[in-house]
Amino acid sequence: MRIGELSRKTGVPVPTIKYYVREGLLPPGELTSPNQAAYGEAHERRLQLIRALLEVGGMKVAEIADVLAAIDDPERPVHKVLGTAADRLGSGGIEHDDAGSAAARAVVADLISRRGWRTHESNPAATDLSEVLAALDRLGHGAFAEVLDDYADAAEQVARADLRYVDQRVAVEDMVEAVVVGTVLGEAVFSALRRLAHVSASAKLYGTDVPQEQKPS
Amino acid sequence: MRIGELSRKTGVPVPTIKYYVREGLLPPGELTSPNQAAYGEAHERRLQLIRALLEVGGMKVAEIADVLAAIDDPERPVHKVLGTAADRLGSGGIEHDDAGSAAARAVVADLISRRGWRTHESNPAATDLSEVLAALDRLGHGAFAEVLDDYADAAEQVARADLRYVDQRVAVEDMVEAVVVGTVLGEAVFSALRRLAHVSASAKLYGTDVPQEQKPS
Numbered sequence: 001m002r003i004g005e006l007s008r009k010t011g012v013p014v015p016t017i018k019y020y021v022r023e024g025l026l027p028p029g030e031l032t033s034p035n036q037a038a039y040g041e042a043h044e045r046r047l048q049l050i051r052a053l054l055e056v057g058g059m060k061v062a063e064i065a066d067v068l069a070a071i072d073d074p075e076r077p078v079h080k081v082l083g084t085a086a087d088r089l090g091s092g093g094i095e096h097d098d099a100g101s102a103a104a105r106a107v108v109a110d111l112i113s114r115r116g117w118r119t120h121e122s123n124p125a126a127t128d129l130s131e132v133l134a135a136l137d138r139l140g141h142g143a144f145a146e147v148l149d150d151y152a153d154a155a156e157q158v159a160r161a162d163l164r165y166v167d168q169r170v171a172v173e174d175m176v177e178a179v180v181v182g183t184v185l186g187e188a189v190f191s192a193l194r195r196l197a198h199v200s201a202s203a204k205l206y207g208t209d210v211p212q213e214q215k216p217s
Numbered sequence: 218m219r220i221g222e223l224s225r226k227t228g229v230p231v232p233t234i235k236y237y238v239r240e241g242l243l244p245p246g247e248l249t250s251p252n253q254a255a256y257g258e259a260h261e262r263r264l265q266l267i268r269a270l271l272e273v274g275g276m277k278v279a280e281i282a283d284v285l286a287a288i289d290d291p292e293r294p295v296h297k298v299l300g301t302a303a304d305r306l307g308s309g310g311i312e313h314d315d316a317g318s319a320a321a322r323a324v325v326a327d328l329i330s331r332r333g334w335r336t337h338e339s340n341p342a343a344t345d346l347s348e349v350l351a352a353l354d355r356l357g358h359g360a361f362a363e364v365l366d367d368y369a370d371a372a373e374q375v376a377r378a379d380l381r382y383v384d385q386r387v388a389v390e391d392m393v394e395a396v397v398v399g400t401v402l403g404e405a406v407f408s409a410l411r412r413l414a415h416v417s418a419s420a421k422l423y424g425t426d427v428p429q430e431q432k433p434s
């Protein structure tokens with residue numbers, strides 16, 4: 001198909017498609033004449049992926065480029081790509097250097113070993129976690145660490161569901177892409193569900209019922 | 218204390234503190250002379266909260282101003298403040314108008330009613346959820362909806378843990394702030410835990426073991 005049709009099918013404007021090609025996010029179309037190129041289903045799919053990572057995942061173009069490069073590298077094992085995608089979601093593992101952060105890092109290392117998680121405490125997600133715990137502690141919510149295992153139970157349940165889905169539903173050649181999609185979009189799914197469960201649970205505890213006809217302001 | 222000491226205690230530079238006062242995020246100090254103001258523990262605590270929402274929650278200053286205004290409004294019920302804080306985390310509930318989005322909204326409405334959640338399907342989180350499901354469908358992952366209940370189970374578990382923590386640990390006058398902190402920072406905690414559980418679970422399924430001495434790249 002021509003670029004105009006690709007644009008109509010994906011909802012991505014033509015100049016944006018050209019920008020993605022220039023930035024290396026999208027492979028160029030096959031030249032059919034000196035100034036005309038043909039695009040296929042792979043382009044359409046890749047554009048949908050870029051759009052989802054951008055709009056739903058809130059990722060930046062440069063971050064998406066990293067993740068796509070990882071997807072396109074056949075040498076890279078699935079769990080490394082997953083790590084790349086996941087790290088893009090975090091703060092990038094910037095470590096603060098104070099007593100509170102050191103204590104939080106110890107809590108995280110203990111959690112990882114207690115749960116038998118096959119990951120290293122230098123993983124950027126572990127660093128992000130300890131920074132959040134340190135921030136909670138500074139706010140007087142150090143006791144929040146007591147509910148960490150409830151959170152970890154829930155996180156394991158979500159991770160198992162993701163892998164079951166990938167295992168049953170996804171052809172081997174699409175697996176790496178599916179893992180990236182699941183990491184970024186699954187994050188957004190859980191975030192929205194958690195907010196819904198929260199509002200529901202706190203309405204039951206503290207509030208009055210929300211009548212079905214009342215639209216929240 | 219003077220503004221210099223407040224800055225040292227919180228790690229927030231003096232010009233930034235003055236900016237927060239100008240923007241209404243922080244109440245002004247009490248004037249002790251025409252050009253000197255005194256700050257108290259409430260200022261210190263509020264600055265830590267702003268810092269956490271900014272650094273960990275990734276919120277913008279204008280969004281933080283909204284949430285703080287909700288915290289400071291004694292008329293507002295807790296679950297409304299929670300909604301304000303939670304909505305700041307989402308896309309703001311922008312609805313797309315196509316067949317895929319309509320189908321996804323029906324899936325979400327069904328989920329809310331099936332689980333007996335006390336929330337309305339016009340909740341911005343519900344809109345966000347249906348947009349993510351529509352994006353997954355466009356990417357050929359419509360079957361992801363099958364694991365939605367596993368996700369919802371986990372979300373309920375996290376919401377219950379949050380409310381138990383707030384209930385046991387937090388004085389009534391701090392409850393609204395605690396709910397905001399929990400919504401934003403709890404989100405970051407779960408995100409990091411999910412990434413750790415993911416890497417661990419996929420290393421077990423697809424990869425080799427991660428030796429303890431090997432630092433992930």
